[in-house]
Amino acid sequence: MFQLVTVVIAITLSAFVVIGGISYFNSDTGVRLQVQQSLNSQLEGIAAAIGSYRSENNGFLPSSNIDAIAGNLPGGKIPTLSQDDELKWKLQGGNLCLERLNSSDMNTAVKAGTTMFVSAASRARPAGTVKVGSSCTDSQAFVWDASSNAADLEKNNTIAVIFELK
Numbered sequence: 001m002f003q004l005v006t007v008v009i010a011i012t013l014s015a016f017v018v019i020g021g022i023s024y025f026n027s028d029t030g031v032r033l034q035v036q037q038s039l040n041s042q043l044e045g046i047a048a049a050i051g052s053y054r055s056e057n058n059g060f061l062p063s064s065n066i067d068a069i070a071g072n073l074p075g076g077k078i079p080t081l082s083q084d085d086e087l088k089w090k091l092q093g094g095n096l097c098l099e100r101l102n103s104s105d106m107n108t109a110v111k112a113g114t115t116m117f118v119s120a121a122s123r124a125r126p127a128g129t130v131k132v133g134s135s136c137t138d139s140q141a142f143v144w145d146a147s148s149n150a151a152d153l154e155k156n157n158t159i160a161v162i163f164e165l166k
Contacts, residue, residue, distance in 0.1 A: 024028075031109035031110065033116075036113045036114075036120065039098070039114065039117040040121065041079065042089065043163070046073070046096060049070075049073045050069055052069075061091075061094055061165060064092055065091065066090055069091075081110070086100050087099075092136040093136075094138050095136070095164055096163040097161065098159070098160070099135070099158070100158065100159045101158050102157055111153070111154075113161075118161050120151060122144045122148075126166075127145075129160060130143070131143055131161075131163055132155070134155035135160050136160050138162075144161075
């Protein structure tokens with residue numbers, strides 16, 4: 001009887017591990033979630049600042065200088081991610097872009113959180129408006145969709161996530 005109880009407990013624990021996934025044991029889960037939430041908040045804040053800028057300027061988008069909208073953001077400056085100060089927001093060609101050059105030395109938890117952010121943002125925005133390329137001006141950028149994964153995020157050691165502004 002004791003062995004039967006032990007086997008049932010072992011099977012139950014194994015089921016919890018399988019259902020919980022590999023991240024069940026990963027200590028970087030908190031960092032990934034923090035990165036995802038921070039980037040999402042930054043995107044929403046910048047999108048709101050761009051909307052405010054457009055209403056002040058007869059519907060025109062800001063120039064390619066993102067500092068043009070800084071006055072419409074809390075604290076008057078463009079937000080950054082404290083875990084990775086090289087991950088920067090830019091305005092390029094009428095698009096909002098999150099870019100990091102030389103992503104080979106990027107913290108894996110920050111990279112995973114960025115991937116989670118891009119996946120969540122692409123689900124929340126209209127289809128085809130979130131693209132990933134090798135730079136903010138990449139004409140060969142591809143649309144991020146449900147089949148995209150972390151390997152697709154990084155092109156030529158660069159992360160460039162392009163959000164189309166409508």
